[in-house]
Amino acid sequence: MLAGKKILLIIGGGIAAYKVLDLIRRLRERGAVVTPVLTRAGAEFVTPLSVSALAGARVHEALFDLTAEAEMGHIQLSRSADLIVVAPATADLMAKAASGRAEDLASTLLLATDTPVLMAPAMNVRMWQHPAVQRNLALLRSDAVRFVGPNEGEMACGEVGPGRMAEPMEILAAIEAAFGMGPLAGRHVLVTSGPTHEPIDPVRYIANRSSGAQGAALAAALRDLGARVSFVTGPARVPPPEGVDVVRVETAQQMLAAVEAALPAEAAVFAAAVADWRVANAAGQKMKKDGSGHAPALEFAENPDILATVSRMAEGRPALVVGFAAETEKVVEHASAKRLRKGCDWIVANDVSPGTGIMGGTENAVVLISEQGAEHWPRMSKDVVARRLAGRIADQLTVDQSTGQPMISTA
Ligand code: CTP
Numbered sequence: 001m002l003a004g005k006k007i008l009l010i011i012g013g014g015i016a017a018y019k020v021l022d023l024i025r026r027l028r029e030r031g032a033v034v035t036p037v038l039t040r041a042g043a044e045f046v047t048p049l050s051v052s053a054l055a056g057a058r059v060h061e062a063l064f065d066l067t068a069e070a071e072m073g074h075i076q077l078s079r080s081a082d083l084i085v086v087a088p089a090t091a092d093l094m095a096k097a098a099s100g101r102a103e104d105l106a107s108t109l110l111l112a113t114d115t116p117v118l119m120a121p122a123m124n125v126r127m128w129q130h131p132a133v134q135r136n137l138a139l140l141r142s143d144a145v146r147f148v149g150p151n152e153g154e155m156a157c158g159e160v161g162p163g164r165m166a167e168p169m170e171i172l173a174a175i176e177a178a179f180g181m182g183p184l185a186g187r188h189v190l191v192t193s194g195p196t197h198e199p200i201d202p203v204r205y206i207a208n209r210s211s212g213a214q215g216a217a218l219a220a221a222l223r224d225l226g227a228r229v230s231f232v233t234g235p236a237r238v239p240p241p242e243g244v245d246v247v248r249v250e251t252a253q254q255m256l257a258a259v260e261a262a263l264p265a266e267a268a269v270f271a272a273a274v275a276d277w278r279v280a281n282a283a284g285q286k287m288k289k290d291g292s293g294h295a296p297a298l299e300f301a302e303n304p305d306i307l308a309t310v311s312r313m314a315e316g317r318p319a320l321v322v323g324f325a326a327e328t329e330k331v332v333e334h335a336s337a338k339r340l341r342k343g344c345d346w347i348v349a350n351d352v353s354p355g356t357g358i359m360g361g362t363e364n365a366v367v368l369i370s371e372q373g374a375e376h377w378p379r380m381s382k383d384v385v386a387r388r389l390a391g392r393i394a395d396q397l398t399v400d401q402s403t404g405q406p407m408i409s410t411a
Contacts, residue, residue: 001181003031008081008115010106011051013041014088015156016122016165021046023087023168024054027175035081036060039106041090060105074105078113083178086110088122088165091133097145098136118146118178122165124157141242148174148224152362152381170387174224182226183394189227190265190318191219192272192306194236197250200298201283205250210273212236214324214364217386218271219244224387225394230262234272252278252303259306267320267393270307270344278303311343320396322346322389328353332367332374339369346370348389368392 007027011020027034034055038048048059060077078084086093086106096107097117110117119140127133128150141147149166166174176182193215197205212233219231220241229244232255240246247258252274259268280301287296307323321344325335328351335349347369356365365379368389377388 001030001176002027002179005032005179006035006080006082007032007175008035008037008078008084008109009055010037010039010084010086010093010109011042011046012039012086012088012090012093012106012122013044014090014122014165015045016088017042017045019165019168020087021050021054023171024051026168026172028054028056030172032175033057035077037077037106037109039093039104041092062105074108075112078109078115081113081115083175084110084113084115084117085120085171085175086117087120087171089119090121091123091127091130091136094119094121094133094136094140098139098143116144116146116178118148118171118174120148120166120171120174121150121163123150123163125155125159125161125163128163129161146174146178146243151383170224177224177226180226182224183398184222184390185226187227187267187397188230188265189222189393190230190232190259190262190268191215191222191244192232192255192259192268192270192274193219193240194234195273196234196252196255196275196303198252198275198278198303199250199282200279201285201287203286206275206279207235208273208275210234210236212238213362214382214386215269215271216241217383218269218389221383221386221390222269222393225390230265232258232262232272234274251275252306256304256306256309259310263310263318264316265318266397267322268310268318269322269389269393270310271324272306273326274306275303277301305342307344308342311345320345320393322348322393325349326352332369335367335369336374 011017024034035057036051036055037060052059097110100111102108102111148171150162151164151166152162153164154160155163194212195208195210197207199205216238219229223229223243231240231244232247249255249258277300280299311321323342323344325338325347327334331349331351335347339347349367350364362381363379364382364385366377368375
């Protein structure tokens, strides 16, 4: 799949460097040409010999390497690549790249090129969460650097949280996506996310506590599999991912209109927490206290059910329609009934009863309900739920379910 693609692989100094050996092997299995660059710190974790043996190429280490300068200067080294991958991307490498420093071979290569860059960060949880690292991350993103991971989980240092480098297969998927080659390349997928705000008057509204985290993670995961993603989002706390087509809305009615405008799509995933009702007698001007002691009476009208509307479209219905269900009891029973009532293909149900810590948390425990029945997934981070669900969507769209064979893309 990656036949002939030239990848310049910068290996930073972190315990996760050992996983990069597996990544090199998998890249070469797919026909990629890997040129490895090992930082001084990287060489503390993996040896140049094992890297060059797996890559089938010499390892570049020092900036002032006269032989290499004569044969191929460092500028040429980075420009001849189709993609630069930095794995593990340490806090130090990210800082150098963000501030445009050129003090060793790795940072000079990153500065001397306009080749697309993909980074797979790996570091201690506290380091990852430090404002300096988050600032560098935002800067690099605004410079169009792509990221894969980090994942949540237990780290080599024993702490738990975000900071683990993405697994080699995930990095591989992100590399393929960077080349527009993922399993969903050429496919259009729609995702709704976040809460809606239903106005009471021009300054007040009714809302809910949805952060938009699961929808954003899902849009990123679908993008990483190569899909073109239309992301219709209410006013969420979590920002939309890079590299998706963002449509911002406030109300349920606006969300329905934006969804209809974004269709057709091959799959649509409705992760938004849409308000069931809007204020029917919303005021055109700010409501004033009239001194009578009486509060104004709000009247409500039912909002359109976006998921049900799209599920029941007579023409142009996406091949796969996925809804979410937040339940507090009888999760499978209620969510299964919701799937039939709304007419969607799958429902991703989760138990949001107090005590699970799921609402507003970083983890989720979901049940995937389809015509085939209920599939309980173990408790995992929302990012992992997103990647797993995106993988299932890709399988559904690209594999003929009756034969188990890949389908020819119609896109
Ligand atoms: N949904 C939607 N439009 C609405 C309400 C909900 O598209 N007006 C979608 C949500 O995005 C989600 C699914 O429907 O994918 C389920 O939402 P939920 O609020 O759990 O369902 P309700 O219809 O509100 O059912 P109930 O109140 O019985 O739980």
